[in-house]
Amino acid sequence: MGLLDLKAPSQAGTMTEATGQSSALDPGTPQWSVFGQLTSPVTHPWAIVGETILLPLIAVSLGLWLNPDDPLWVHASFPWAWFAPVVLALRYGPLTGIGGAAMLLLVWLALNLVHPAEFPKLFFLGGLILVMVIGEFSSLWLARARRAEAIQRYLDQRLEFLTHQYYLLRLSHDRLEQDLISRPMAMRDALGAMRNHIATEQMDSDSAGASALLRLLAQYCQLEVAALHYLVDERLQTTAIATLGNTSPLQADDPLIEHAMQTGHLCHIAQSLNQSEQSSRYLIAAPLNNLDGECFGLLLVEQMPFFSLQDETLQTINLLLGYYADSLSMHALAAQIRRKEPDCPPEFAFELQRLWHIRQSSQVSSVVVALEIQSRPGMPDVAQQIQRQKRALDENWLIQDVDRSILATLMPLSGQSAAEGYLSRLEMWAHQKSGQTLAELGIFGHILPLDTDPPLALLQRLNEIAHASAQTRPLRPHA
Numbered sequence: 001m002g003l004l005d006l007k008a009p010s011q012a013g014t015m016t017e018a019t020g021q022s023s024a025l026d027p028g029t030p031q032w033s034v035f036g037q038l039t040s041p042v043t044h045p046w047a048i049v050g051e052t053i054l055l056p057l058i059a060v061s062l063g064l065w066l067n068p069d070d071p072l073w074v075h076a077s078f079p080w081a082w083f084a085p086v087v088l089a090l091r092y093g094p095l096t097g098i099g100g101a102a103m104l105l106l107v108w109l110a111l112n113l114v115h116p117a118e119f120p121k122l123f124f125l126g127g128l129i130l131v132m133v134i135g136e137f138s139s140l141w142l143a144r145a146r147r148a149e150a151i152q153r154y155l156d157q158r159l160e161f162l163t164h165q166y167y168l169l170r171l172s173h174d175r176l177e178q179d180l181i182s183r184p185m186a187m188r189d190a191l192g193a194m195r196n197h198i199a200t201e202q203m204d205s206d207s208a209g210a211s212a213l214l215r216l217l218a219q220y221c222q223l224e225v226a227a228l229h230y231l232v233d234e235r236l237q238t239t240a241i242a243t244l245g246n247t248s249p250l251q252a253d254d255p256l257i258e259h260a261m262q263t264g265h266l267c268h269i270a271q272s273l274n275q276s277e278q279s280s281r282y283l284i285a286a287p288l289n290n291l292d293g294e295c296f297g298l299l300l301v302e303q304m305p306f307f308s309l310q311d312e313t314l315q316t317i318n319l320l321l322g323y324y325a326d327s328l329s330m331h332a333l334a335a336q337i338r339r340k341e342p343d344c345p346p347e348f349a350f351e352l353q354r355l356w357h358i359r360q361s362s363q364v365s366s367v368v369v370a371l372e373i374q375s376r377p378g379m380p381d382v383a384q385q386i387q388r389q390k391r392a393l394d395e396n397w398l399i400q401d402v403d404r405s406i407l408a409t410l411m412p413l414s415g416q417s418a419a420e421g422y423l424s425r426l427e428m429w430a431h432q433k434s435g436q437t438l439a440e441l442g443i444f445g446h447i448l449p450l451d452t453d454p455p456l457a458l459l460q461r462l463n464e465i466a467h468a469s470a471q472t473r474p475l476r477p478h479a
Contacts, residue, residue, distance in 0.1 A: 052088055052096055056103035059084040072108055074120045082127040086134055093142065094135025101131050143363075150358050151413060158393060161326065167319055175220060210242035213324045217299075218244055220320070221313050225303035228288075231295055236261075247302060251281055260285035260298060266318050268309065283309060286317055290325040341459050348397045348410060352455045355412055359450060366450040367419045368458060370465055371407040371426075374442030382441070383407050389429060391422075399466045404442075406466040419447045 059081045063071030072081045081104055089097025105124060210228045217223045225245035230237050236257070238250045251257070260267040266286040284301035299321060334349030341349070355366040373383050383405050387396050390409055399406040411418055423438075423445045430438050438445070446465055448458055 048092055048096060051091075052099040053103060055084040055088060056081070056100050056107065060104070060107045071111065072104060072123075074108075074123050079123060079127060082130065085127065085131045089131045089135035090138050093139045094132050097131035097135040098128070101128050147364055151364060154354070154358060154413070164319065164322055164326065167315075168323060171316060171319065209324070209327070213320065214242050214244040217317060217320060221304070221316050222308040223301055223304050226299060226301045228297060228299050230297040236298055241297070245303065248281070250300075254280050254282060254285075256280040256282050256285045257298065257300070260287055264289060264293070264295065266314060266321075268314065284314070284317065286321055288321050288325040288328075290322070290329040294325075294329070296325050296328055337455055337459065340456055341463075343399070344459065345395075345397055348395045348408070349455075351395045351410055351412065352450070352458075355410070355450055356455050358413075364413055365415050367411050367414050367416065368448040368450060368462070369409045369411065369419050369422055370446040370448060370462055371409070372444040372446065372465060373405045373407060375403050375405070376442055382443070386426065386443075389426060399462070401466060406462065408462055416447065416449065423447075 060071050063073060063081055067073060067076065070076060073079050082101075085097045085100030085104065088100040101124070104127070108120075108124075214223070214226060214228060217226065223244060225247055227240035227243045227247045227250070229239075229250060230241050236250070236252055238252070240247065240250070256267050256269070256271075259271065264287055266284065268285075269280060269283045282300050282302055283304060284299070286299045286301075288296040288299065290296070299317070330346055330350040333353045334344075334346050337344055337349035337353060338346065352368075358364050359366065371383075371386060373386075383398055386407055387398070390396055391411070393412050395410040397408040397410075399408065409422070411422065426443075426445075427438055430436060430441055430443070434441065448461055450458060453461075
């Protein structure tokens with residue numbers, strides 16, 4: 001494959017598929033029409049106040065034009081003026097609808113200030129009840145929509161993460177088949193080592209994880225001279241956090257760097273030759289984007305073998321950078337928990353923090369099921385067997401003690417019924433395997449909801465279960 005046959009990462013379908021980057025047709029970034037922008041609710045408070053004032057005034061203005069003697073349609077067959085408060089209640093809830101009704105009341109008082117008339121009690125009472133009922137209906141469905149959107153965003157992130165893992169696994173398998181003799185270390189081992197660097201080192205002061213990433217890129221993508229620059233306050237740092245080979249000082253106004261920063265996608269020298277007359281000193285400029293699209297930095301490649309610059313290599317670079325950026329996000333979000341509980345796995349801490357944010361924003365609960373497993377002869381691997389019973393989205397943390405183990409299973413977006421179903425499934429598994437119940441096997445379940453207590457308080461309760469003595473702790477077997 002020739003150098004000039006390469007497609008831009010933003011245009012190549014395989015690159016978008018492999019890296020999970022959203023395109024212009026991605027449903028997560030809808031292309032709103034003009035009508036859609038007009039009908040979608042606004043979020044700025046002053047815009048809501050403006051609508052609350054303007055819509056009733058527009059309704060009254062139409063009434064003055066069409067029915068000057070009765071602009072509020074008080075004596076008409078249908079109260080057309082109440083459409084304005086009803087629309088406001090549907091869009092924003094009962095309070096805004098009541099504000100629109102108050103505007104109609106003020107207009108009626110203003111119109112009848114000179115010639116007082118009998119106040120239309122039933123007209124305003126019926127309209128106010130209608131607005132409150134519609135506003136309550138709107139509030140209910142807005143809350144449901146926000147909850148569904150939060151769950152959908154979470155599931156989309158998990159799906160994209162699993163897509164990254166799938167392509168990395170496939171790529172690792174292919175590379176292992178081709179280069180097992182020359183490269184005895186598999187990509188999975190290298191990725192695990194890199195994640196351990198990120199989980200154990202402070203990235204603000206140590207470049208161990210970034211150096212591990214560059215070594216991995218040199219091994220699998222044949223990079224010879226490259227540098228990794230972090231992005232701080234949307235500005236590219238001139239000092240590289242990690243380098244490979246004899247790199248040159250950063251040239252921030254390079255056209256390839258500017259194109260990569262503008263598009264947010266990997267760019268290579270073929271694009272610079274096709275789209276710009278200016279020459280670039282770099283061969284590849286690739287941003288470090290995590291699952292949320294946040295950019296952490298930029299990888300700049302100055303030298304690599306000519307025949308290595310192909311679609312497969314670009315996909316590998318994109319995938320490894322995405323994995324590294326996701327690990328940085330995981331480390332940052334899980335840092336608060338891991339400072340208190342250093343033995344907690346990064347994936348468990350990261351998922352716990354993210355589900356706690358979802359609970360606070362959308363009132364969607366999750367639950368942790370803690371299984372207390374007594375150490376008994378002839379059952380050395382019962383915890384590992386139970387770990388294989390978890391669902392695809394669950395995360396496990398095995399806490400080892402002298403006389404027993406605690407297996408904590410984090411069940412995202414699940415409540416009490418899901419936890420009890422999980423324990424019932426384990427009860428059936430234990431009966432099929434040994435003919436005994438969980439209690440007879442020395443396994444006791446504790447359900448810890450991630451509801452009102454923050455993650456650190458939940459982990460404190462988990463530690464109390466793990467380190468409590470048999471005489472003082474109340475065991476609650478699941479029958």
